[in-house]
Amino acid sequence: MMQTGLIHPSNPGCFYYLPVALRSLEKLVRLIDEEMHAIGGQKVDMPALCSAELWKKSGRWELMGKEMFRLLDRHNGEYCLGPTHEEAVTELFASQTTMSYKKLPLLLYQVTRKFRDEQKPKFGLLRGREFYMKDMYSFDINEEAALHTYNSVCQAYGRIFDRLHLKWVQVQADTGNIGGTLSHEFQLPADIGEDKLLVCGNCGFSANIETLEPGQAECSQCQTGKLTESRGIEVGHTFYLGTKYSQAFKALFVNASNVPAVAEMGCFGLGVTRILAASIEVMSTEDAIRWPGLIAPYQVCVLPPKKGSKAHEATLKAEELAQSLGNSLPNLKGEVVLDDRTQMTIGKRLKDAKILGYPFVVVVGQTALDDLASFEVVCQQSGETLFLSKDGLVDLLSTVETI
Ligand code: ATP
């Protein structure tokens, strides 16, 4: 990502997101928004600057240790830069004095920067000290309803990874310092993954190794299958919290019998910048980036011929093509790049386009000037090269999914 100018390193674990990467990140956020809205999620934005008081109330001010970035304001008030927002959101809920059971479930989420002073920030965006997370918090009337919400969020997470065409597994997970009683991680299988997973060959049960007995070889669910080890990148984590935070913050609602009751909570994280980096990690080759089609920064790159070459007259054709694809196909609005660095050969620019991983590269050369004009189309996702007429090209590109 650094070599291709997607990101630029700042201090350890912090990055500049450059324009091309930011397009992809914004698409990923739109995809997440769609799936969160589909299950009733409402987007909010909470302060990154969180007062120590909140964290002392839940007992996590001490517990978070060195991972928390702490600071003082001018009055010596203690603060942290939010690593997660259970405390803040629960206080927000608790401050609503007229919370009726009729308003539940309430699902609030945000996509914001999180700050964690990781011991070893590494692998670029995979483990940053400042990174984007989508964190959702749910409030329900009782355990049954909270578990229903829990499952519905897990299903939405599955849909997000399916729409990105990524292989994923949902594994039994540890609740760590967030707490609660039930937890899953969403993992992308990858050799560089830092998490060790065990998957049952018989019933499909999967778990993070941290949750099992050391050396456990037999499945704890079906008791017959053998567990095999693999590695994964944790891209999402879900927790059923019960009343751990709502109790401490008096997050109450008025139930159907008109009596105040403590809300049941869940919390659900997706590592937005980690998903971006992890999907590039699992899809790319040593020397070329590949993106999940839906979040590729641009869908199409059009290459006009080199200035002064024999095919030079096709330059105008290339410009028209780039314009008309972007204008006539609604899915390609803003998605077509014209690589007009025509002092460079087509070969050199094609190489760049392959490295950057545009799903479609259209070469406008000599054959574009023939009576039956045709274009060379490199489909990078499938690896095919096609020769298509303008109509053929439009048909092909009209089916491209964008967000
Ligand atoms: P890890 O075990 O990798 O340190 P975590 O379990 O501490 O992560 P959670 O608190 O579960 O992380 O955060 C929710 C999600 O945020 C994670 O599933 C992951 O995708 C993402 N995430 C966590 N830490 C980082 C980080 N340092 N950089 C980028 N993304 C992160």
Ligand code: MG
């Ligand atoms: Mg986690």
